[in-house]
Amino acid sequence: MNLLPTATATAVPARSRPAPAGPGRALELLRRQGVLAVLLLVVLVSSFVFPAFASVDNARSITVQVSFLSIVALGMTMVIITGGIDLSVGSVFALGGVLAAWASQWGAAPALLVPIVVCGAIGLVNGLLVARAGMAPFIVTLASLLAARGLLLALTHEGATTYLVPRGSFFAELGQGTVGGFGYPVLVALALFALGGLVLQRTSLGQSMFAVGGSSDAATLMGLPVARTKVLVYVLSGLLAGLAGALNAARLSSGVTIIGVGMELDAISAVVIGGTLLVGGAGSVSGTLWGVLLLAVIQNLINQIGSLNSSYQSVVSGGFLILVVVTQRYLSKVRRT
Amino acid sequence: MTHAPLALPRKAAARPDVTRLLQRYGVYLAVALLLVFNALFTEHFLTVANLRTQLVQVAPVVIVALGMALVIGTEGVDLSVGSTMALASSLLPLYLGYGLVPALLVALLAGVVVGAVNGSLVALVGLQPIVATLALFVGGRGLALVIADGQLKQIQNTDLLGLGTDSLLGVPLVVLIAGVLALAVAFLVQRTTFGRQLVAVGGNRAAAALAGLPVRRVLIGVYVLCGMLAALAGVLATARLTASDPSALGNLMELSAITAVVVGGTPLTGGSIRVLGTVTGALLMQLLHATLVSHNLHDSTAQLAQAAIILVAVYIARERRSR
Numbered sequence: 001m002n003l004l005p006t007a008t009a010t011a012v013p014a015r016s017r018p019a020p021a022g023p024g025r026a027l028e029l030l031r032r033q034g035v036l037a038v039l040l041l042v043v044l045v046s047s048f049v050f051p052a053f054a055s056v057d058n059a060r061s062i063t064v065q066v067s068f069l070s071i072v073a074l075g076m077t078m079v080i081i082t083g084g085i086d087l088s089v090g091s092v093f094a095l096g097g098v099l100a101a102w103a104s105q106w107g108a109a110p111a112l113l114v115p116i117v118v119c120g121a122i123g124l125v126n127g128l129l130v131a132r133a134g135m136a137p138f139i140v141t142l143a144s145l146l147a148a149r150g151l152l153l154a155l156t157h158e159g160a161t162t163y164l165v166p167r168g169s170f171f172a173e174l175g176q177g178t179v180g181g182f183g184y185p186v187l188v189a190l191a192l193f194a195l196g197g198l199v200l201q202r203t204s205l206g207q208s209m210f211a212v213g214g215s216s217d218a219a220t221l222m223g224l225p226v227a228r229t230k231v232l233v234y235v236l237s238g239l240l241a242g243l244a245g246a247l248n249a250a251r252l253s254s255g256v257t258i259i260g261v262g263m264e265l266d267a268i269s270a271v272v273i274g275g276t277l278l279v280g281g282a283g284s285v286s287g288t289l290w291g292v293l294l295l296a297v298i299q300n301l302i303n304q305i306g307s308l309n310s311s312y313q314s315v316v317s318g319g320f321l322i323l324v325v326v327t328q329r330y331l332s333k334v335r336r337t
Numbered sequence: 338m339t340h341a342p343l344a345l346p347r348k349a350a351a352r353p354d355v356t357r358l359l360q361r362y363g364v365y366l367a368v369a370l371l372l373v374f375n376a377l378f379t380e381h382f383l384t385v386a387n388l389r390t391q392l393v394q395v396a397p398v399v400i401v402a403l404g405m406a407l408v409i410g411t412e413g414v415d416l417s418v419g420s421t422m423a424l425a426s427s428l429l430p431l432y433l434g435y436g437l438v439p440a441l442l443v444a445l446l447a448g449v450v451v452g453a454v455n456g457s458l459v460a461l462v463g464l465q466p467i468v469a470t471l472a473l474f475v476g477g478r479g480l481a482l483v484i485a486d487g488q489l490k491q492i493q494n495t496d497l498l499g500l501g502t503d504s505l506l507g508v509p510l511v512v513l514i515a516g517v518l519a520l521a522v523a524f525l526v527q528r529t530t531f532g533r534q535l536v537a538v539g540g541n542r543a544a545a546a547l548a549g550l551p552v553r554r555v556l557i558g559v560y561v562l563c564g565m566l567a568a569l570a571g572v573l574a575t576a577r578l579t580a581s582d583p584s585a586l587g588n589l590m591e592l593s594a595i596t597a598v599v600v601g602g603t604p605l606t607g608g609s610i611r612v613l614g615t616v617t618g619a620l621l622m623q624l625l626h627a628t629l630v631s632h633n634l635h636d637s638t639a640q641l642a643q644a645a646i647i648l649v650a651v652y653i654a655r656e657r658r659s660r
Contacts, residue, residue, distance in 0.1 A: 322458070
């Protein structure tokens with residue numbers, strides 16, 4: 001049985017393989033930083049075409065809008081790296097917002113803690129069902145998508161009650177305040193991405209995530225805590241979605257119930273566009289950040305064009321998604337041969 | 338490694354235990370229990386009008402779920418079905434001027450094109466089904482909105498509206514179509530070469546390829562069928578709503594369809610399709626919702642119950658594989 005050596009080889013994260021020389025290296029670079037290149041190109045060209053696009057105000061508004069989705073997508077990145085998927089984040093995001101607005105009557109600390117704890121618990125249930133009961137992540141998180149929406153409806157008396165964040169409270173400030181013109185949510189998102197990047201690249205936990213996604217069986221043979229890693233990424237995904245919802249509620253000053261529908265697919269799109277493989281085992285948080293920004297810039301450009309119906313946004317996003325994954329697929333084939 | 342040896346089921350069948358019975362007949366049992374409960378405790382449940390309403394409401398879900406069952410049978414999934422419904426619906430007002438048949442053909446053709454794109458991405462490019470169909474999930478609805486200019490359009494064409502309201506021998510046309518399609522899909526799966534090939538491809542793609550089966554053609558065919566069925570469901574839903582509403586039509590349909598298929602006992606891992614189970618799964622979710630709502634329980638409770646049913650169904654199904 002030469003199972004162990006081969007299995008170990010597949011479990012090694014793609015980015016630690018020695019970079020091939022020559023054209024292979026350029027392809028590898030394009031594969032890894034292609035999204036960033038596309039993003040920079042789009043930003044550069046549109047700055048010339050639309051003077052309003054390149055303004056500081058516009059940059060501020062894009063970054064604030066994008067910060068909530070990016071926090072959700074950060075958790076999704078880790079789940080996908082382990083080979084899973086979390087469809088519940090949109091509902092959990094909405095639930096987190098309502099919980100935060102409800103708890104904000106007692107101050108900022110409960111307003112942040114309650115959504116993080118409850119949404120983290122939902123993530124924990126997801127993780128246990130996936131890792132311990134061995135159920136398909138797709139179905140488990142589909143069920144919690146429904147359940148989180150149900151909880152949200154129960155909490156708001158079937159959507160009839162809207163909880164408001166007290167005006168001028170510290171919690172409201174957290175969503176609306178700015179430092180150097182950039183909103184707190186942006187700074188929180190950046191800090192979380194830096195932290196997430198460190199965890200993935202520099203810690204044994206991050207290594208475990210890549211290994212579990214590369215090959216669950218091999219990771220088990222290597223003695224890695226597979227189940228614990230899987231549970232943890234779902235907990236992280238849940239609590240990040242809850243935190244993003246809470247920040248969004250602080251920004252909007254209320255817990256909006258009809259929010260977050262379809263957000264899971266936006267997050268998955270951003271992660272995939274960012275170069276993380278849906279089969280697991282490879283990916284990066286920086287790619288996800290570029291993916292989220294690219295989606296937001298596309299949306300902003302379509303708004304700039306004005307004459308274009310906003311429906312074009314999803315058409316362009318869908319087109320981009322196909323283009324990126326097909327290119328990824330092609331490049332990974334080239335690399336292997 | 339994940340496939341149980343072939344001899345195992347026969348041995349286990351010798352001693353039917355509760356779990357096995359639940360696996361096989363749980364969904365039918367649940368529907369029967371709900372029917373009895375409603376007959377006893379729900380006012381106006383056992384009326385022709387109510388039963389008709391329930392069946393008419395569930396018909397589009399059944400039609401979409403039939404296509405989804407085929408896709409899941411090949412170890413795939415199609416997230417784009419809701420968008421396909423919207424796309425087909427958005428095309429109708431543009432072509433109804435030429436009559437019902439041309440409009441229908443265009444709408445179905447849209448489903449075929451969507452399916453062909455999905456199938457090609459899966460079979461030729463080798464993308465994971467979730468990713469391949471995610472693109473059209475995102476883009477398809479946008480396309481529908483672009484075509485309809487973001488507008489809800491009332492349908493005046495009486496031929497099309499007839500599809501939603503007419504009955505044949507007292508059975509609503511929509512229900513009849515769903516029933517006939519269910520029979521056709523069951524026949525396709527059990528009695529045709531294509532059906533056997535698609536189950537083989539879902540069971541073990543590498544083995545199917547080695548056995549010389551046209552794996553790519555089967556995969557593309559399955560997604561095309563799924564797209565076509567979704568487009569048809571979009572047409573029927575439009576007829577019933579008397580309007581083409583590209584922004585709302587088919588929302589969350591992919592989840593309802595996947596739920597119906599999975600609750601009906603078709604494993605997400607492919608290689609087996611339960612057509613009757615799928616239809617019953619859709620009925621179960623519909624009845625469950627109707628029961629909860631008619632007993633004044635809220636939407637929130639209905640959604641929690643739905644989530645619980647999905648988890649229980651999948652948990653029981655999981656036992657089957659580990660045995």
